[in-house]
Amino acid sequence: MIRSDHLLEIRNLEVVFPTRDGTVQAVRGVSFTVDAGESLGVVGESGSGKSTLARAALGLIELPGRIAGGEILWRGRSLLDKRAARRIRGREISMVSQDPMASMSPILTIGAQMTEVMTRHLDIGKKKALTRAGDLLEKVGIPDPGRRLGQYPFEFSGGMQQRVVIATALSCDPMMLIADEPTTALDVTTQAQILELISSLQKDLGLALVLITHDLGVVAGACDLLKVLYAGQIVESGTADQLFHRPRHPYTAALLRSTPRLDAKADRLMAIDGHPPDLRHVAGGCSFTPRCPHATTRCVSASPVLQPSGPDHEYACWNPLNDRAVQEPPMGRGRA
Amino acid sequence: MSNALLEVQGLTVKYDVGREGFWGRRQTRLTAIDDVSFSIERGETFGLVGESGSGKTTTGRAILGKVPIFSGRVIFAGRDITGVEGRERRAIRRNMQLIPQNPYGSLNPRMKVREIISEPLVVHRLFKNAKGATERVVELLELTGMNPDDMHRYPHAFSGGQRQRIVIARALALNPDLIIADEPVSALDVSIQAQVVNLLQDLQQRLGLTYIFIAHDLAVVRHISHRIGIMYAGKLVEVARGESVYRSPIHPYTEALLSSVPIPDPRIERGRAVKVIVGEPPDPIHPPMGCRFHTRCPVAEPRCLDAAPPLEARTPGHEAACWVR
Numbered sequence: 001m002i003r004s005d006h007l008l009e010i011r012n013l014e015v016v017f018p019t020r021d022g023t024v025q026a027v028r029g030v031s032f033t034v035d036a037g038e039s040l041g042v043v044g045e046s047g048s049g050k051s052t053l054a055r056a057a058l059g060l061i062e063l064p065g066r067i068a069g070g071e072i073l074w075r076g077r078s079l080l081d082k083r084a085a086r087r088i089r090g091r092e093i094s095m096v097s098q099d100p101m102a103s104m105s106p107i108l109t110i111g112a113q114m115t116e117v118m119t120r121h122l123d124i125g126k127k128k129a130l131t132r133a134g135d136l137l138e139k140v141g142i143p144d145p146g147r148r149l150g151q152y153p154f155e156f157s158g159g160m161q162q163r164v165v166i167a168t169a170l171s172c173d174p175m176m177l178i179a180d181e182p183t184t185a186l187d188v189t190t191q192a193q194i195l196e197l198i199s200s201l202q203k204d205l206g207l208a209l210v211l212i213t214h215d216l217g218v219v220a221g222a223c224d225l226l227k228v229l230y231a232g233q234i235v236e237s238g239t240a241d242q243l244f245h246r247p248r249h250p251y252t253a254a255l256l257r258s259t260p261r262l263d264a265k266a267d268r269l270m271a272i273d274g275h276p277p278d279l280r281h282v283a284g285g286c287s288f289t290p291r292c293p294h295a296t297t298r299c300v301s302a303s304p305v306l307q308p309s310g311p312d313h314e315y316a317c318w319n320p321l322n323d324r325a326v327q328e329p330p331m332g333r334g335r336a
Numbered sequence: 337m338s339n340a341l342l343e344v345q346g347l348t349v350k351y352d353v354g355r356e357g358f359w360g361r362r363q364t365r366l367t368a369i370d371d372v373s374f375s376i377e378r379g380e381t382f383g384l385v386g387e388s389g390s391g392k393t394t395t396g397r398a399i400l401g402k403v404p405i406f407s408g409r410v411i412f413a414g415r416d417i418t419g420v421e422g423r424e425r426r427a428i429r430r431n432m433q434l435i436p437q438n439p440y441g442s443l444n445p446r447m448k449v450r451e452i453i454s455e456p457l458v459v460h461r462l463f464k465n466a467k468g469a470t471e472r473v474v475e476l477l478e479l480t481g482m483n484p485d486d487m488h489r490y491p492h493a494f495s496g497g498q499r500q501r502i503v504i505a506r507a508l509a510l511n512p513d514l515i516i517a518d519e520p521v522s523a524l525d526v527s528i529q530a531q532v533v534n535l536l537q538d539l540q541q542r543l544g545l546t547y548i549f550i551a552h553d554l555a556v557v558r559h560i561s562h563r564i565g566i567m568y569a570g571k572l573v574e575v576a577r578g579e580s581v582y583r584s585p586i587h588p589y590t591e592a593l594l595s596s597v598p599i600p601d602p603r604i605e606r607g608r609a610v611k612v613i614v615g616e617p618p619d620p621i622h623p624p625m626g627c628r629f630h631t632r633c634p635v636a637e638p639r640c641l642d643a644a645p646p647l648e649a650r651t652p653g654h655e656a657a658c659w660v661r
Contacts, residue, residue: 221605
């Protein structure tokens with residue numbers, strides 16, 4: 001056993017996916033910790049490695065993908081061992097993913113699916129498990145749970161399916177819930193319902209929550225801590241207040257400015273030029289350099305590492321923004 | 337309304353979705369949109385917002401003549417084009433183009449960019465073939481922020497944002513007046529989405545385009561639209577200028593929708609009481625009597641069950657369909 005005081009500790013994780021056209025370096029040296037009861041948001045665009053990170057933490061990287069380096073510790077025990085991961089997954093760590101239909105079997109009733117998880121991981125019989133399943137459905141806001149247990153997933157709407165998935169995820173009293181884009185497939189009024197449910201459950205049950213999303217609005221209310229991922233690396237990490245109001249990394253700031261806000265009408269969105277790098281051919285230096293309005297020659301030649309700047313705040317940038325520059329957006333290369 | 341480029345009056349579209357009753361004697365019909373009316377002025381962006389199944393895509397398709405209209409009229413540039421087909425419809429379609437959502441599905445992977453962009457020009461016999469249209473293709477690529485050399489490449493060589501630029505270039509090829517953009521940026525990452533939204537705004541200024549911008553994301557719609565129409569279960573429930581929709585919504589559904597959109601600011605989000613509406617949109621085959629929102633409405637009264645409220649002007653330019661408010 002390796003010493004770790006954290007619930008989840010990820011050290012220098014590297015995940016690669018070999019393809020015909022080269023090896024994709026999906027996660028490149030990511031380290032972070034999650035403590036009991038914490039709510040952590042992981043924000044990034046497509047290809048930033050956020051979902052791969054979540055799957056790695058659950059031991060769900062499938063061939064040809066593999067963990068090329070680093071360590072994943074759950075309460076001090078390594079999760080790189082598949083058998084250990086299988087014991088913990090679904091019991092101590094649960095996951096809610098984007099597509100609820102994909103997390104359920106279409107040919108089993110909700111009751112059968114929920115009890116299967118419980119009889120497998122907990123020392124209880126089928127009857128007791130079914131009672132518990134009913135209680136859980138009630139807790140996640142599904143009316144008439146007795147009848148609903150006998151129904152199949154297709155008989156539920158998208159929002160209700162996601163509630164069932166959440167109820168199943170909670171069935172073994174996990175310590176941590178990983179939610180990967182849990183509301184992306186849902187309509188906005190349903191999204192509001194599900195986010196409120198996740199937040200209230202997290203607080204009531206004292207769960208650690210890792211919420212993975214591309215949507216800055218979604219993490220703003222639900223998470224206290226944030227990590228911003230770009231091209232497989234954490235570029236900035238801190239409290240939600242810090243990152244939303246005083247970001248130091250130009251990517252964090254640019255992401256915020258390119259997000260349209262309902263409460264403030266801007267004449268023009270500040271787009272980020274170009275697109276994320278191809279992770280099959282990673283060049284040296286900072287990956288954001290080609291799109292960064294503040295890039296210098298140093299950014300091309302050397303990769304910045306995460307450095308602390310305050311108690312709960314780290315960023316990886318050679319030319320960080322200062323507080324002032326953020327309040328008045330710098331004259332970047334925002335264009336059509 | 338003299339300057340209206342497009343007028344939609346009482347538009348209703350029904351889809352046949354099977355049969356019911358004894359030996360299937362009765363045709364089951366799904367009313368996708370019901371009595372939808374609005375008008376759009378030249379050079380304006382009209383945003384159409386709603387959740388899945390609200391009828392926003394069907395409204396766009398009905399205007400384009402891609403679905404049969406059950407009742408109502410579509411008047412384009414002063415001319416009734418309801419039910420117009422064949423050669424006349426083709427002539428109208430030159431002035432009315434679609435930008436679809438998925439930039440991966442809407443480009444033929446076996447055609448080069450030049451062929452893709454010139455296809456409408458060739459179909460409408462403005463040019464004999466793709467080669468002849470090269471000059472126009474170069475112009476369109478430059479207009480949409482692409483490199484002229486890109487015309488010799490295939491779609492797979494481009495990212496999602498670049499593909500959407502190619503789709504936009506193709507839509508502009510025939511110099512249309514009206515562009516119907518159906519969720520044009522929802523498949524894109526936020527940094528790329530901003531590029532495409534800015535491009536659409538620039539093009540509108542330069543070319544005097546009129547847009548119908550269909551989307552589920554209220555923040556994007558508010559950003560780009562001059563006026564917004566909110567749809568719920570096939571009905572247009574509120575129409576107003578973007579600012580009025582946000583500052584002084586009338587319909588309880590609009591209010592709930594606005595309240596559901598998360599604001600990317602933790603200080604605002606934590607202190608904000610989200611008015612979560614319970615339940616889900618109704619079954620479109622058997623919609624509730626009266627106002628379709630009454631099953632979820634926090635202020636519903638008995639009269640809301642009896643009859644559907646009409647969309648009526650409350651203040652100049654602000655229409656809403658609600659008995660209570």
